[in-house]
Amino acid sequence: MDIFANIMIGLDTAISPVNLLYCFIGVFLGTFFGVLPGIGSLAAISMVLPVTFYLEPTTALVMLGGVYYGAEYGGSTASILLNLPGTPSNAVTCIDGYPMAQKGKAGLALFMTTIASYVGGTLGIIALFVLSPIIVAWALVFGPAEYFAIMILGLVAAATVTQDSPAKGLAMVCLGLLLGCTGMDLETGVPRFEYEFIELYEGFSFITIAMGLFGVSEIIFSVKTAVGRTFDQAVTFKSMLPSRDELRRSIAPMLRGAGVGGFFGALPGTGPSIATFVGYAIEKRVSDRPEEFGKGAIEGIMSPESANNAAVQTAFIPTLTLGIPGSASMAVMMGALMIHGISPGPQLMVERPDIFWGVAMSFWIGNIFLLVLNIPLIGFWIRILKVPYHLLYPAVIVLICVGVYSFRTSGFDIAMVLLFGMLGFVLRSLKFEMAPLLIGFILGPMVEENLRRAMLIFRGDFWAMVERPISGTLLFLTLILLLYTTYQIFFPKKKIVAGDSAQ
Amino acid sequence: MKRSFALSNDMVASFLILAISLFYFIGSHEYDMGSVRHMGPGYLPRAYAIVGLILSVLIFVSSIRKGDRVSLSLDLSYVRAFSMIVIAISAFALIIPVAGLIPAAFVTVVIASLGSNKFHFKTALGLAIIISVLIWLLFSVLLGLPMPGLKGL
Numbered sequence: 099m100d101i102f103a104n105i106m107i108g109l110d111t112a113i114s115p116v117n118l119l120y121c122f123i124g125v126f127l128g129t130f131f132g133v134l135p136g137i138g139s140l141a142a143i144s145m146v147l148p149v150t151f152y153l154e155p156t157t158a159l160v161m162l163g164g165v166y167y168g169a170e171y172g173g174s175t176a177s178i179l180l181n182l183p184g185t186p187s188n189a190v191t192c193i194d195g196y197p198m199a200q201k202g203k204a205g206l207a208l209f210m211t212t213i214a215s216y217v218g219g220t221l222g223i224i225a226l227f228v229l230s231p232i233i234v235a236w237a238l239v240f241g242p243a244e245y246f247a248i249m250i251l252g253l254v255a256a257a258t259v260t261q262d263s264p265a266k267g268l269a270m271v272c273l274g275l276l277l278g279c280t281g282m283d284l285e286t287g288v289p290r291f292e293y294e295f296i297e298l299y300e301g302f303s304f305i306t307i308a309m310g311l312f313g314v315s316e317i318i319f320s321v322k323t324a325v326g327r328t329f330d331q332a333v334t335f336k337s338m339l340p341s342r343d344e345l346r347r348s349i350a351p352m353l354r355g356a357g358v359g360g361f362f363g364a365l366p367g368t369g370p371s372i373a374t375f376v377g378y379a380i381e382k383r384v385s386d387r388p389e390e391f392g393k394g395a396i397e398g399i400m401s402p403e404s405a406n407n408a409a410v411q412t413a414f415i416p417t418l419t420l421g422i423p424g425s426a427s428m429a430v431m432m433g434a435l436m437i438h439g440i441s442p443g444p445q446l447m448v449e450r451p452d453i454f455w456g457v458a459m460s461f462w463i464g465n466i467f468l469l470v471l472n473i474p475l476i477g478f479w480i481r482i483l484k485v486p487y488h489l490l491y492p493a494v495i496v497l498i499c500v501g502v503y504s505f506r507t508s509g510f511d512i513a514m515v516l517l518f519g520m521l522g523f524v525l526r527s528l529k530f531e532m533a534p535l536l537i538g539f540i541l542g543p544m545v546e547e548n549l550r551r552a553m554l555i556f557r558g559d560f561w562a563m564v565e566r567p568i569s570g571t572l573l574f575l576t577l578i579l580l581l582y583t584t585y586q587i588f589f590p591k592k593k594i595v596a597g598d599s600a601q
Numbered sequence: 602m603k604r605s606f607a608l609s610n611d612m613v614a615s616f617l618i619l620a621i622s623l624f625y626f627i628g629s630h631e632y633d634m635g636s637v638r639h640m641g642p643g644y645l646p647r648a649y650a651i652v653g654l655i656l657s658v659l660i661f662v663s664s665i666r667k668g669d670r671v672s673l674s675l676d677l678s679y680v681r682a683f684s685m686i687v688i689a690i691s692a693f694a695l696i697i698p699v700a701g702l703i704p705a706a707f708v709t710v711v712i713a714s715l716g717s718n719k720f721h722f723k724t725a726l727g728l729a730i731i732i733s734v735l736i737w738l739l740f741s742v743l744l745g746l747p748m749p750g751l752k753g754l
Contacts, residue, residue, distance in 0.1 A: 152744065263611070265659045269618045272653040276625050276646065283632075283642035290632055290642055291625075314686065321682040321716050488717035489724070492710040493732050495686060499693040499709060500702070500736055504746045512694035516687060523683060528614040550640045558638030588663070 101227055104455045111456025112463055117160050120153065121460050124161035125467045128168020133479045134490065135182040139169035141316055143430045144308040145494070148501035155438035156453045160460040162434055166427055167219060167410045167461065170370065171468050174211045174403055175479050179204060187370035187406050190378045194391060194398030201394050205337035206344070210396060211403040212472045214352050218404030219465040221356040222363065222411025226458055230447065233419045237444040242551035243563045247572035249545050252422045254576050257534040264583040267534045274538020275545070277302055284547055297510045304433040305502060306511050307539060310518025311532045313498045317491050318523050344396050351381050351397040355404030363409030364416060369425035370409040377405035411461060418442050418454060426533035429540040611664030615657045622653030685716030701752035702741060706733035
C-alpha cells in the first residue's frame, strides 16, 4: 500500500503533455457546459464522449473526468448569479448564493465557491488514493456470487435512496435491465430482442441511450423553461476577496462538507446531489446563527460546494475499483472505458496501474487547472451566461447528431438517439428519473453473467449464495433496503425536501 | 382539486411500465428458459419482466392511495419544441449520407431553431451558416473524421 509509489506512477502518466492538454480541454469544456443552465454534467460528458474515441483510453478518461468535475465546478456560477442551478447538484447553492449576489457579494461568492470546490475535490482525491487499494485488496477475492450481490445492492440503492418515488426508480432499473438484454446472449450467442436489426446484434449502443435520454430530452424541456435572465453586476478582483471574518466562518463548513461529500459520493446510488443537501442541513443545524441561512450566509455555499466536489471525486472509488457505477455520470464513464476495451474492476489497478493512478492523479491536476482557470476567468464565464438559450440549443442538437454519427458512420444510430430522446421525454414528463435506467442498462449484462456463473458453481442453489459471508451480507442489506422501501411506498411520508428541515 | 377519477402521473406511469413489461414477458417466450442451474437466454428477461409487472401494480396502487394530490402534468406547450427537435434530428440522419455534413448541419440548425418561440428567421439563418461551417472545420478538417462537408455535387 505504498501511496507515494502510486502517486509517482500516477504523476508520470498524468503530466505527459498529451494528457495535460486533454485534461485542460476537458475542464474547460466542462466548466463551459456547467456554467450554462439546463445542460448538466451528464449531458456534457455524453456530448464530449464521441470525441474521446479517437484518444488513448487513459487520455480519454482524463478528459471525460475533467469534463465531469469541471461541469460541477462551473454549475455554481449560474446558481449564484441567476438563481438557476447549472447542474442539479448545485441547486442548494442557490439558497444562499443568490441572496449573496443580490447583496452585491457576487464576486465573493464566486471566489469562495471556487476555493470550496478545490478543497473538497482535493480531499476527495486523497480519499480515492487511500481507500482504493484497500477496497481492491478486498475485492480481488470476489467471486461471481459476491459481484452479483454487490451489483444488486448498487442497483436497488440507486433506485431507492435518492428517489421520492422508490417504486418508480426500481421500475426504471428494471427497464434499464430489459434494454440491456438486447443483443447476443453471452453464452449461447442467440440474438435477443434485436427486432431483426443487424445493428442491434451487439445491443443498444450505450452512446445513443446516454445522448437520447440525457441530451435530447433535456434540451426539449429547457427550450421552454430557460427564460433569458440577465445579470449586471461588475465583478472586480477586489470584490472577490473575503474579509477575515468571512474566511474564518468558511473553513469549518468547507471541511465538514468535504467529509459529508466524500462519504456519500463513495456509496453506491447516492452521489453529489444528496451530499449537498445533507451538507447544507448540517451547517444550518450547527450554526449559532441559523436565521441567516437563506439570506446569504457564506456557510450555506461553502459546505454544499465542497461536498459536491468531494462526492464527485469519491464516486470514482466504486467505479474504478469494483466496476460498479454509483451514479449515471459514473455509468457513462464506465461505458466509455468499456468501449476502449477496458473493464473497470479490481484487476484494473493490478494490471494497469498506470491507467488507474494516472487518471486519479490527473483529477488533482485538473482541480488545479480549475482553480487557475476560474478565478481570472470569472468575467468570461459571466459573459457566457449572457448568450441566450435559443441560440445555443440548435448548436447542441447538431453536436449530438455529429457525435453519434461519427461513432460508426451510421444513420441508424441517429434514429436510435431520436427514439431514446422521445422515450426520455415521455418518462421525464411522467416524473421518472433517468439515472437508474442508465445504471441498470450498464450493469445488466454483468449482473446476468455473474448470476449465471454463480448458479453454475452452486448447482442452482440460491441459498449457497446467501450462506457466503460477503454475498450474504450484501444480499441481506439489499433486502432491508427493499423492505424499508416497500414500507415507504405504502406509508408515504409527507413531502419533506432534504435540506429544508428547519422550515 | 378534483377528487374523482382523474388520471394522475403515476397512474399513467404504471400503465406504461405494465405495457413494457408485458411486451418483454411475451417476447421472452421466444427464447429458451433453461433451468436455475443452467439459465438459458430467456431466463433473466422473463424474470425482469415479472419484476416490472409487480412494480407496475405497486405504482398503480400507490397512485390511488395518493388520490388527488398529483394530477397528470401533460404539458402541451412542449409540442413545438418537441416536434421541431424531432424533425431536426431526423433531417440530419436523412441528409448527411446524401449531401454531406454542411447541408445537414445547416438544415438541422434552422429546423431546431423553429422550436423556440423566440425564433427569428434571419438570426436562425446566420446561426446555421456559422455553426455548419464551424462544425465542418472542427470535425472534418481538424479531427479528420470521415465526414465530407459536401457530397454528391
